Amino acid sequence: MKIYTRLSLIPILLFFAFLYGCSDNQNNPGNTSAEWALALHGGAGTISPNMPDSLREQYYEGLRLALRVGEIVLREGGSALDAVELVVKNLEDNPLFNAGRGAVFTIDGKHELDAAIMDGSTLAAGALTGLTTVKNPVSLARIVMEESPHIFFSGQGAEEFAGQTGVERVPNHYFHTDIRHRQWQRTQTDDATLLPEDWLEGDKYGTVGAVALDTNGNLAAATSTGGMTNKQFGRVGDVPIIGSGTFANHIAAISATGWGEQIMRNVSASTIANYMEFRNASLDEAMNFVLTERLNPGDAGFVAVDRSGNISMQMNTLGMYRGSINSRGERVVMIWENE
Amino acid sequence: MKIYTRLSLIPILLFFAFLYGCSDNQNNPGNTSAEWALALHGGAGTISPNMPDSLREQYYEGLRLALRVGEIVLREGGSALDAVELVVKNLEDNPLFNAGRGAVFTIDGKHELDAAIMDGSTLAAGALTGLTTVKNPVSLARIVMEESPHIFFSGQGAEEFAGQTGVERVPNHYFHTDIRHRQWQRTQTDDATLLPEDWLEGDKYGTVGAVALDTNGNLAAATSTGGMTNKQFGRVGDVPIIGSGTFANHIAAISATGWGEQIMRNVSASTIANYMEFRNASLDEAMNFVLTERLNPGDAGFVAVDRSGNISMQMNTLGMYRGSINSRGERVVMIWENE
Numbered sequence: 001m002k003i004y005t006r007l008s009l010i011p012i013l014l015f016f017a018f019l020y021g022c023s024d025n026q027n028n029p030g031n032t033s034a035e036w037a038l039a040l041h042g043g044a045g046t047i048s049p050n051m052p053d054s055l056r057e058q059y060y061e062g063l064r065l066a067l068r069v070g071e072i073v074l075r076e077g078g079s080a081l082d083a084v085e086l087v088v089k090n091l092e093d094n095p096l097f098n099a100g101r102g103a104v105f106t107i108d109g110k111h112e113l114d115a116a117i118m119d120g121s122t123l124a125a126g127a128l129t130g131l132t133t134v135k136n137p138v139s140l141a142r143i144v145m146e147e148s149p150h151i152f153f154s155g156q157g158a159e160e161f162a163g164q165t166g167v168e169r170v171p172n173h174y175f176h177t178d179i180r181h182r183q184w185q186r187t188q189t190d191d192a193t194l195l196p197e198d199w200l201e202g203d204k205y206g207t208v209g210a211v212a213l214d215t216n217g218n219l220a221a222a223t224s225t226g227g228m229t230n231k232q233f234g235r236v237g238d239v240p241i242i243g244s245g246t247f248a249n250h251i252a253a254i255s256a257t258g259w260g261e262q263i264m265r266n267v268s269a270s271t272i273a274n275y276m277e278f279r280n281a282s283l284d285e286a287m288n289f290v291l292t293e294r295l296n297p298g299d300a301g302f303v304a305v306d307r308s309g310n311i312s313m314q315m316n317t318l319g320m321y322r323g324s325i326n327s328r329g330e331r332v333v334m335i336w337e338n339e
Numbered sequence: 340m341k342i343y344t345r346l347s348l349i350p351i352l353l354f355f356a357f358l359y360g361c362s363d364n365q366n367n368p369g370n371t372s373a374e375w376a377l378a379l380h381g382g383a384g385t386i387s388p389n390m391p392d393s394l395r396e397q398y399y400e401g402l403r404l405a406l407r408v409g410e411i412v413l414r415e416g417g418s419a420l421d422a423v424e425l426v427v428k429n430l431e432d433n434p435l436f437n438a439g440r441g442a443v444f445t446i447d448g449k450h451e452l453d454a455a456i457m458d459g460s461t462l463a464a465g466a467l468t469g470l471t472t473v474k475n476p477v478s479l480a481r482i483v484m485e486e487s488p489h490i491f492f493s494g495q496g497a498e499e500f501a502g503q504t505g506v507e508r509v510p511n512h513y514f515h516t517d518i519r520h521r522q523w524q525r526t527q528t529d530d531a532t533l534l535p536e537d538w539l540e541g542d543k544y545g546t547v548g549a550v551a552l553d554t555n556g557n558l559a560a561a562t563s564t565g566g567m568t569n570k571q572f573g574r575v576g577d578v579p580i581i582g583s584g585t586f587a588n589h590i591a592a593i594s595a596t597g598w599g600e601q602i603m604r605n606v607s608a609s610t611i612a613n614y615m616e617f618r619n620a621s622l623d624e625a626m627n628f629v630l631t632e633r634l635n636p637g638d639a640g641f642v643a644v645d646r647s648g649n650i651s652m653q654m655n656t657l658g659m660y661r662g663s664i665n666s667r668g669e670r671v672v673m674i675w676e677n678e
Contacts, residue, residue, distance in 0.1 A: 118604075123604040123605065124604070125603070125604050127575075129493055129575075130493055130494065130496070148571075149600070150570075150571060150574045150575075150600060151575075151599075151600050151603055151604065152574070152575040152576075152580075152603070153571075153573045153574060153575065154468055154469055154493035154494050154573050154575050155469065155493050155494035155495060155496070155573055156494060156495070156572070156573060157469070157494070157571065157572040157573010157574065158573050160572055160573065161571070161573065231489075232487075232489060232492075232496065232500070233495070233496040233499055234492045234493050234494055234495060234496010234497055234499065234500065235489045235491070235492060235496065236466075236468075236489075236490075236491040236492065236493050237491075241491075241580055241581070241582070242580070242583070242603050242604060242606065243580070243582045243583060243603075243606030243609065244581070244582060247606065260490075261488070261489060261490050264464070264490055264491070264581050264582075265457075265462040265463070265464050265490065265581060266462065267581065267582030267586065267606060267609040270582065270606040270609065270610065270613075271609065271613055274609075274610055274613040274614070274617060275613070275617055278613060278614055278617035278618045279617045279618075
């Protein structure tokens, strides 16, 4: 009788296990510990779900490629810092995303790039704003972090610093892409015709970023952007602001995307880490707190990883280009809330 | 008998009340609620207690004058925002402090100024880095906050923004003072002769800042600096970084001074506010946490006020020029730990 009772529990337990499996939040695939983990984003905003399939597939492919770059580093025991630098560099080189090549145009019809990188194990950081000739801003940010007593350089000073390093330089028009140029031109008119670049509307807030935990238990974050379309000369957004768009410590690594001013005034990235630490909350809970209690709907999205390898990717915008992978082989690439 | 027992408690209670009064930390005079409160600083660092009396008196006088400016605003029911702007403007105009006139020299022998202001009631903020011709950077920060959709402008873009406003401009040499010039010149040599400017050594990290609570319950913070002596062109410190050198929300208003890079990588100002909110800690406890658990000895100092009018002014440096006043008439002006 007793054995019968116990056996009868098995299908019931299996049923609950099945339910538990189904409730696994696809946005946050790494909710038990992993040896290494990586998450990345390619910007958040009002990305239309009516995007043509061919373009959607290009985005997925870009996200998958960047994930693969980080995976190779982390799987081989490489550092979180190397992983996030190389992933962001890959996304900077992809003209689909608003960072590096493919950056949006400023009000003056030029390109100004911002980037930051941070090592959670030492709190070392490097950041730049207003770059105009550095091919990969994230790599210069890493050089600032490792070779300068300072953290943050702006404008001409940042370019001058670049000149003292071996970092690759390009003419400003290297960042030009036709689609971004048309997008910028149309901000100057009232033309309402639907053009291919309208599918990139979300990229008004475009940014790329990556966060990682490596097998040594170190966390790192990096973010890079071409800023807002038509932005005013010299405007600094959240990306190079340590604590706002980019942050990593011993608790978590976070990269933000969205309306830079909102992210800055709420010091969003480090508030996620502080909430976890001071409230003893999970990464999901902390990110949810900032997205719902601090920010407004439509403001922003974040990707983050904590020291246990938990991944969280959440936004209060319609979409966010994002992806993650961990040592357990869990791989996700998504744009909208439910896919 | 019962009455006798109760009466006998009175001297005991009085004794404890006396002890409580004695334990009142002189650094933090406002530890019960006040209708309005103001705290300010003029920089922190290794300020020698052997400073000549005449110079010491000049500093005290400068701090008292600035307190008086804020007191007039707040006593009349003016806003915290007006108070911190006018106090910082007053300190910028005082050549004793490293902000506005009296700013230190960059490596190129010029002056580059940073400032920020933040309204805790709305989280509106304005910040600037790399200004070269704006007489009062804090006032331009307020214009950015009130008139621009952006928060933060850098370098040439910041100067261009200034040109679109009615803000007072000056030639760069307006910021020149002989004492700072000699100080800068001596960074280029190994000359170890003791000169008057050596009493200003602490101003390597010199900054001015103010925080206030007004009678409407609103908090505000503002900070301004000439940066580090001999700093590299385009280096951005903590002062204009919302969340690091300057922060205000509905919980507290904080202004930092010290080693900018350390303040930035620890996102110090907003971590104080977050610790208060998430740990339900007092302002003193939160500031102490950041100074002892996050920063290293010699790194920094903060002045802050919370929504109950509590004031905290603490540093882990040898000295910090600081002062505070509140609606209960408590007035403090100090440089070292125990005076």
